[in-house]
Amino acid sequence: MLLTTKFLRPTSDSRAVKRDRLSALLEPQSPKRLNLVIAPAGFGKTTLVAQWCSRVSSPTAWLSLDEHDNEPRRFWQYVIGAFEQAGLTDAAELRKQLAHQSDETFTEAITGLINLLAQDGSAWALVLDDFHFIGNPAIHRQFGYFIDYLPPEILITLASRTEPPLPLARWRVRRWIQDIHPGLLAFSEDECRQFFRDTMGLDISDEDVHAIVRKTEGWVAAMQLSALSSTFSGKDAAKSGNQLNLDERYISDYVLSEVLEQQPRDIADFLLETACCPRLCASLCDSIRESDDSQEMLEKLLSQNLFLIPLDTRNEWFRYHDLFRDALLLRISHTEPEKAARLWQGTVEWLLAHGHVQEAIAQIVRQEDWPWLARVLAEHGNNLIHGGYHLPVLDWLEALPQDLVTDHPQLQMLRIWGLFFANRVDALEPLLSALEDLLDRQVADSHPDAEGALGLQSEISLMRSYLARTRSDDKSAADLTRQVLREIDHTRIPLKSVTYYGLGLDYYGKGELTEAEDALQSAVRYGQVEHKPSTVLSSGGLLAWIQYNRGDIDLALETCTDIRQWVDRHYSDPSQPRLISCWQNSTLCEIHRERNHPQLAATHLQPLLEHVERGTEPGQHVIIQYVRGHLAFSEGRLQDAIEALEDASQTGRKRREQIVFEPPASTALLARCYLAAGHPEKARASLDSRADAEFTNPLHLEQSRISEARVLVALNQPERAQEILSALLNPAERNAHNRHLVEILLVYGEALAQQERKDESEQMLTRAVNLASEAGFMRLFAEESPELRNLLLYLPALNAPGSWNASVRKMLVDQRESGQIHPKSSPSSGYSEPDRPALNPEALPEPLSQRELEVLELIHEGHANKEIAFKMKVAPATVKAHIRNLYGKLGVGRRTEALARARDLGLLEG
Structure with missing residues (x-):
């Protein structure tokens, strides 16, 4: 039950x-997608937004948040509820679905809301008031995803006391944000006059109004503080204003001096001493002030509204208003420069010691202390890069004077890692050679850090192993990787996760999948120990990709979920773009596509498409285009699928030497697209463009050979198709390549049906259905030929009771009715209509079993329960159970209703 009062927009005064x-x-x-109204309490945020809502003509949803909404499920229930209350079609049903979702990321519900808004087509506005109550990082990540994929006509407005940790910098670059901060909320002279006269009921002269606005620049907070100190009241304000002779550019500095002069000495000192802190907490302030009363001082400042903005709801982290902080810094740097420098240095040291490395670096860069920046990057840069911050590290290295980098081996290695993770591998070889020359000189010259520099040799070997993979030099890659594994315990920098990831790539490329899984599991484990989220994501993503392609769909989904939760729990920064892995997102797209959830699959594909548009490493490009083509193929968008798969195939061929693994068999899937489009000769040609010798991965070879068999069936050459499939059957079963095994059995069954070998065909198709139901495969049935899908609809094994069977039948029937296929009116050759009327698959939510059909026939003949039991050679209780199930499926309560319903459905004649 939702509180409907939270959806009521405040009435304007x-x-x-x-x-x-x-x-x-x-x-x-x-x-624009987002209005961001950020200011402390009492700045009129809610009043402003409510006034605006009252004048807009587009549909508007309002939600007032509170501290109880800081839980993902409840938050999204209320967001969807706000749209429901405002009249968005189908929002109520979506909210009910959300209540039963077990996926804690709620991606499906959020995607559903985005799709509802897109389908509605109206220019909706959503207002979330008091957003500062939302401090849960999971909600911030989910809300960032929501904004990223909103339809362009939707507008969100957030009113908050604090700036939320969302990807605001990225959105501002895209011009998605309208910021309304305290500076913009400042009163104009007319508004000031109206405020005092109409709202406050005070008789104030125009001269007084002019003095107040001139001294405060209409800054509401400053006006309030000054009013509290009686600076601006009546004629005194005017007199005070007339006595001033200030440069208008420094009006805020004057307000600061007015504030400082009216504060007790301890508060004024505290303000000046903590101005060097970009963010404030009691521990940081205590450290640089060498005191233990900072929490008390912060709470005192907060209670007096002294330009202190809370960054959470627990009164732990704060920041000063930027203008206020700038003025404080200016004051202390002029009056006590040595103290200011000491305080700043203490702040940076505290930030580094407490893990706020990026914030510390930002302060160092601001002061242009390049030697200190070089030392910090040498110590922390590796973890930053493996945490997904390779681009900022490259920018910071670029900012350093060249001489600091040229003679510093660790910084040179850091640049190499940054370029590697940025997929700029073409620039690495000369940098590696230069680094090796530098290390040789330092060793020869007995450089003080020669021993430490030698530790970089393992990193160089590891990097060269990756470069060897791009040249398809598998032997060198394997030798170098194993060399690193032998030396790894003697190096200072943790490298085991990256090394085992490389080993996993080697095994995967050679088709040694069990060994690849073992290596990748080690990479995940060491990556978690070494705090390398990007390596954990990549290793876990490739592991899940292998598991999925072997047919372990549940295990693959579990791997993806566990890895994502670990990364989000330990290393997610909501203010930064979400760290993603091409392998993991591709796997999730394939899983949800296979489970017939195309919209959810598309949500995992969408972030990858941005990488394709901006340009990415060729191996990732091939994978993304392959997955993109597969989803389009499943949805019947054949031309889109063909374009994506042709691009994947061409990129895989032209840039093979730059890809560190064997790409998926794009040509195999491309052939299926041509078959679906009615062009078997084009399908054959696409397969002929690759030779089996090019495949080292058995999964890819199987995929190509299965597609070849499909083409032969389409060309009415079932015997040749059968030869191919017979050779594939036992290895696929032996190696537990379950998804391919299902496909082999299906195509085999179709080939047998073409030869009018009905019983053998049915056996093959039944094996496929049973295996697929155990694994949870669905969509692969809908991707087969119209003839094969038609065979399946009449297959007894698929018409047996069960939720999976019903879902697959419904999918096939919906596909037929949507016009995606045009099957023959009767099953293909080798099958004839059964003697009894065929069960209409779409007639019942759950079809009748064979035994229930027998009971129905005997009831139709007029037999009593005991007679039915005698004829069927079962106990009377068993007959009663069959009849109870029969009535339930037909939706009736007695025999006459059952017989009438069965006739309507065509289950009985006459």
Whole structure:
């Protein structure tokens, strides 16, 4: 039960100042997606947004958040509920579905809401008031995803006391955000006059208004503070204003001096001493001030509203308003420069010691202390890169004077790792050679750090192993990797996770899948120990890809879920783009496509498409285009599928030397697209473009050979298809390649049916259905030929009771009715209509079993329960159970209703 009062927009006070100039900023405008109204309490955020909502004509949903909404399921229930309350079609059904979802990422529900908004087509506005109550990182990640994929006409407005940790920098670059901060909320002279006269009921002269606005620049917080100190009241304000002779550019500095002069000495000192902190907490302030009263001081500042903005709801982290902090820094740097420098250094040291490395580096860069930056990058850069921050590290290295990098082996190695993770491998060879020359010189010259520099040799060997893979030099890659494994315990920098990932790639490329899985599991385990989330994601993603392609769909999904939860729990920064893995997102796309959830599959594909558009490593390009083509093929978008798969195939051929693993068999899937489009000769040609000798991965070879058999069946050459499939059957079964095994059995069954070998065909198809039901495969049935799908619809094994059977039948029937296929009116050759009327698959939610059909026939003949039991040679209780099930499936309560319903469904004649 949702509290409907949370969906009520506050009624505007008729006396409130009308902020037309700010309301205009809130209006929808392409490409804007987000209004961000950030200010401390009492700045009029809610009033402003409510006024704007009252004047817009588009549908608007309002949600007032509170501390109880800081839980993902509840948060999204209320967000969907806000749209439901405002009239969005089908929102109620989506909210009910959310209540039963077990996936804690709620991707399906969020995607469903995005799709509902897209289908509705209206320019919806959603207001989330008091967003500062939402501090759960999971919600921030989910909300960032929601904004990223919103339809362009949807506008979100957040009103908050704190700036939320969302990817705001990226969104601002895309011009998606309209910021309304305290500076914009400042009153104009007219608004100030209206506020005092109409809202407050105070008789204030125009001269007084002018003095107040001039001294405060209309800054509401400053006006409030000054009013508290009686600086601006009545004629005194005017007199005070007339006595001032200030440069207007430094008006905020004057306000600061007014504030400082009115504070007790301890508060004024605290403000100045902590101005060097980009963010404040009690521990940091205590450390640089060498005191133990900072929490008390922070709470005192907060209670007096001294320009202190909370960053959480627990009163632990704060920041000063930027203008206020700048003025404080200016004051202390002029009056006590040595103290200011000491405080700044203490702040950076505390940030580094407490793991806030990026924030510390930002402060160092701001001060242009390049030697310190070089030392920090040498110590922390490796972990930053493996945490997904390779691009910032490259920028910081670029900012350093060249001489600091040229003679520093660790910084040179850091640049090499950064370029590697940025997929700029073409630039690595000369850098590696230069680094090796530098190490040789340092050893020859007995450099003080010569011993430590030698430890970099393992990293160089590891990097060269990856470069060897790009040249398809598998032997060198394997030799170098094993060399690193022998030396790894003697190196200072943890490398086991990256090394085992490389080993996993080697085994995968050679088709040694069991060994690949073992190596990748080690890579995941060491990556978690070494705090390398990007390596954990890549290793776990490739592991899941192998598991899925071997047919372990549940295990693959479990691997993806466990890895994602570990990364989000330990190393997710909601203010940064979400760290993703091509392998993992591709696997998730394939899993949800196979389970017939194409919209959910598309949500995992979408972030990968951005990489394709911007340009990515060729191996990843092939995988993404392959998965993209497969999803389009499943959805019947054949031309889109053909274009993506042709691109994947061409990229795989032209840039094979730059790909460190064997790409998926794009040509095999491309052939299936041509078959579905009615072009078997094109399908054959696409397969002929690759030779079996090119495949080292048995999964890819199997995939290609199965497609070849499909083409032969389509060309009415079932005997040749059978030869291929017979050779594949036992190895696929022996190696537990379950997904391919199902496909082999299906195509084998179709080939036998073409030869009018009905019983053998049915046996093959029954084996395929039974194996697929155990593994949870679904969509692969809908991707087969129309003739094979038609065979399946009449297959007794698929018409047996069970939720999986019913789902697959419904999928096939829906596909037929949607016009995607046009099957023959009767099953293909080798089958004839059964003697009894065939069960209409779409007639019942769950079809009748063979025994239930026998009972139905005997009831139709007029037999009593005991007679039926005698004829069927079963106990009377068993007959009663069959009849009970029969009535339940037919939706009836007695015999006459059952017989009438069965006639309507064509299950009985006459």
